Amino acid sequence: MTTSDTTIAAGSAPEAESPSDGNYLNHAHGIRSWIFTLDHKRIGVMYLVSVVAALLLGGVFAMLVRTELLTPGKTIMEADTYNKMFTLHGAVMIFLFIIPSIPAALGNFVLPIMLGAKDVAFPRLNLFSYYLYVVGALLALLAIVTGGVDTGWTFYTPYSTTTSTSVIAVTLGAFVLGFSSIFTGLNFIVTIHRLRPPGMNWFRMPLFLWALYATSIIQILATPVLGITLILLILERTLGVGIFDPALGGDPVLFQHFFWFYSHPAVYIMILPAMGIVSELVSVFSHKHIFGYKFIAYSSIAIAILGFLVWGHHMFTSGQSAVANVIFSALTFSVSIPSAIKVFNWLTTMYKGSISLETPMCYALSFIFMFGIGGLTGLFLGALATDIHLHDTYFVVAHFHYTMMGGTFIAFVGGLHYWWPKITGRMYSEFWGRIACLTVFIGFNATFFAQFVMGSRGMPRRYYNYLDEYQPYHVFSTIGSYLLAVGLILTAVYLIHSLFRGRRAPANPWGGASLEWHCSSPPPHDNFAEQPTVGDCYDFSGLRYDPEIRGYVSDQGRDS
């Protein structure tokens, strides 16, 4: 912990309430108070536990995939099993982990408090969204225990309409999960529009809220398209309707258009909240006002809109016309500019700041490094000539792992550490936090950088068997993945340990100026006893570090 400069103002009341005071965790007891809760904070915690369980499941599939790939041909499983492993890894990670992770687990908890509200606009709908998540997850589990799915998470037809695996269970699961996502988005949009307290105008909102707002727009506009597409797929499998299967008069490429019309915006559902978290972390841990607030805010909206126009870049080799290819390629490059703007603004925020490297900041910096690589490798894929070569190779696999995992997941872990004291009322070990972050960083890059080279050298994706020349890359990548797993297990260990043995957290351990740092850690049931005063959430000048409570307090000695 670093110390601040000025003396402790006499008579200043510590802002943290003692742990025995009422907070949302001890407000009510018993399993029913959780199952029927309408408290956005408890719903957020239930989501958090659920998505982490999904992460673990998806992670097990990943380790099995990487282990199988240590040798060409059979290592630990047959081809059919391998095909199910990579399919389930993708489906579980995307639908059960990454898409809900930041919005539902962290957003649900933080958004109302950051906004200055008591809860979301529709608390019952919020709880219902969580139940839908659980139902969707159970359907996915049903698919797993009834033999799995072997289509790839993209369910391309006619393979998915003709294979004998549990396609219907998993697509029904994704369909239900889609509604969880839609209702969460709906709730957030209405909350941000209608529940802002006096003084909280749009440009006073923290950037994380702008990010969640843009994400929510995508969620409610794009997800229904996936829902309909999956229903059509199910109809084709059960009734033989003939929309996608050419044997029945259908068009298999039509499926790809429908599927990617959602699934491309979906990746922006994944990355926008992550970028919102990074904006918060970079500013708070540089102890300096975010640079370029309006440009960052608008860039989130721009990405949300432009993200709807580029789905065809997943289909450059599909046989769609050259004209379509050219237009989609051009539009794809347009999306890269708002993302670049964010990165430059974050760096300028750090410039002349006072930077402390607590674990959340370590993750924010890792994000900039890894999303930098992920985003730049998107240029190779957006350009037509290079994409023809790189499409469906490990280059693409590396690209999306750098953006989704090195991007979204890393920001999720950073945000988790950042809001951990607020959510749990405990501090975790900074020492182990930084060690684990470094381990994850090294393990991740070792796993996935080798895959870029393998891919550009021609190694196709979704391959159980492979030519001997690719083995060194696969071995290197697998060893990296084991290291990555160690880092993540270590993270889970010290975080869980903190729940029992962690130091009690002050209201404001990091020196943030947004509203969630004005209430106790954990927050009271109602978030705020009185309507909080809204100031500039990136103005840290009114805060100083108090070594007695190891947290930040108001500089003038009065509570805000």
Added chain:
Amino acid sequence: MLAQTDGSFWMPTAGSTAAEEVDLLFDVIFWISAFFFTLIVALMVLFIIRYRRRVGRKAEKMATHNLALEITWSIIPLILVIVIFYVGMKSFLAMATPPEDAYRIDVEGQKWSWMFIYPNGHVDSELHVPVDTDVQLTLTSLDVIHSFYIPAFRLKRDAVPGRYSKMYFRATQAGEYTVFCAEYCGTGHSDMLSTCVVHPPGEFELWLESADPLKKLTDEQYQAYLTDPDAFIAANPEIKGLETPVDIGRKLYTKKGCAQCHSVDGSAATGPTFKGVFGKSHQMTGGSMVVADENYIRESMLNPNANVVAGYQAVMPTYQGRLKDREITALVAYIRSLGDEGD
């Protein structure tokens, strides 16, 4: 596939005119990316060190926005991506537009093999082309979506059931190059490989001529050939590529894609092994016993799901229209040579 392992750090060997253009664009994007990535990381590390939190030092007050800066760092990347887009587009259109007089070969993908149909009707499981010649491939699939990918040529196009897609290339160096399937298609997706053989000048025509020797025989000649293959071959040296039925059958076993699913060493794969099966009685799904004689082997090629050996899935595609009668005879001879009731 030695040619696959040459090349640079990032790329396999460059075997086509398209490869040269793609590699140039790849390098351009790479160096632009490397420049910006290094810049970003260097600044990040510099700032962490230079502006680290110290006692008595707060963050310096400075402007929280700067329009000129925002515009600059929007415009410069915008110009760069426009350049990248443009070069990518031009190169792509060049490779997507086959010349009118390109040599045409049809390609059929199916689970899990590729078939190449040459203008003279010859069907092969390998792609043979002449060097320095424009070649157009017309792709389709007989079942699910596959994707035809030759890394050395930097080319890929999906083979979609129910439609035809076109692909064009011009190979620049003789050699053998791996062909992969690049769209997931089930159990055998990662085994759905083939080879593109690029012939030096003059040799492609020779290969094509001797590729289908049985076709060149009149019915009379064919009967004479069957009666005494060795004598017929010795007496007719001008018929290129003619070998005994067993030897031709052995070649067809690979060329026609049988090797994808049927071994000849006794091991079970997607389909039963051919070793030691001829003339013996085998159990079918459903319980009946069938003798694997010439008729059964022929039926299995033309109507494979009529009698499937017990323990195997009914996934074999039909070769109706894709195997000539004489080729079936040769294949039967080969399978018979792998062990019949005498062994």
